[in-house]
Amino acid sequence: MAIKKISEFDAIGLLASGDLLITSWNDGVDYVSKKARIDDVLNAGTRTYKAFISQDDVADPVIVEVYNNHSDTPVAARVSTGTYKIEGFDNLLGTSTAIRINTNMLSQGHHIKTIVDTDDKILIYTYNGATLTDSIMNIDGLLIEIITYI
16 A cells, blocks of 8 residues: 555545544554544543533423433523523533633624633523523523533
């Protein structure tokens, strides 16, 4: 088998999430090959949690998990008016954690603020203007994504 540079391979389309990758390298004695799914390669070095989130009236937020490579399942609860928490992140949260919520779906004047409170807890604050308010997350398709780089 001839050794080829990547630039010598035929052009391919974009990789899909379920595609299998095969890598090979010389360990000093022989060539070693391994395989991995593209999802595993893209998520290497991260812990990611994605869920649809909603909250109405004075109820606890409802989270419907979409993707989770943390070993625990986070749980959401209402703390007080406009204040909620999500806990259960294997004590991996910290300064290297990014939280994204697709806030483009919120009504005008509504805002969401997120804070990594401890190694295991995220606080979510929902506002109507400058006032903490419940039911701001009561919309279809509101997605929260929590990525911790480890």
